[in-house]
Amino acid sequence: MPSPDNPRPRPDLLPGTLELLILRTLDAEPMHGYAIAQHLRKLSRDALRVEEGSLYPALQRMLVKGWVTAVWRKSATNRRTRVYSLTAAGRRQLGEAREQFQVMFTAIARVMKG
Numbered sequence: 001m002p003s004p005d006n007p008r009p010r011p012d013l014l015p016g017t018l019e020l021l022i023l024r025t026l027d028a029e030p031m032h033g034y035a036i037a038q039h040l041r042k043l044s045r046d047a048l049r050v051e052e053g054s055l056y057p058a059l060q061r062m063l064v065k066g067w068v069t070a071v072w073r074k075s076a077t078n079r080r081t082r083v084y085s086l087t088a089a090g091r092r093q094l095g096e097a098r099e100q101f102q103v104m105f106t107a108i109a110r111v112m113k114g
Helices: 017-028 033-043 052-065 086-112
Strands: 068-074 081-087
Touching: 017 033, 017 052, 017 068, 017 081, 017 086, 033 052, 033 081, 052 068, 052 086, 081 086
Parallel strands: none
Antiparallel strands: 068 081
16 A cells, blocks of 8 residues: 555556657647646646656657657746647657557457456
8 A cells, every 4th residue: 555655656658658648748739848747747647747857858759750849938937948849740640649559558458357
């Protein structure tokens, strides 16, 4: 049983899932990295905590693949922040990734039911 001294370990994401979650998040609106992480944490009711060491390398891979673009902007606190937006290729990838996820989810559910 989890306690403050021994919290329940957070589950690892399946390969490709982080990219799917980022694409889905950016489908709603452009965001900077911290906002993406907070959005995922909030919608998952704190179950998904994406650390900088995972988030920014994933965003960089997605930039290289052409799924997202990024521009530097000033934040409300007058700091420079990199804002990421979904591209047309990113929207196509989101559609494909959603389909693949649904197939995998359904298969896992069947196995778990026995």
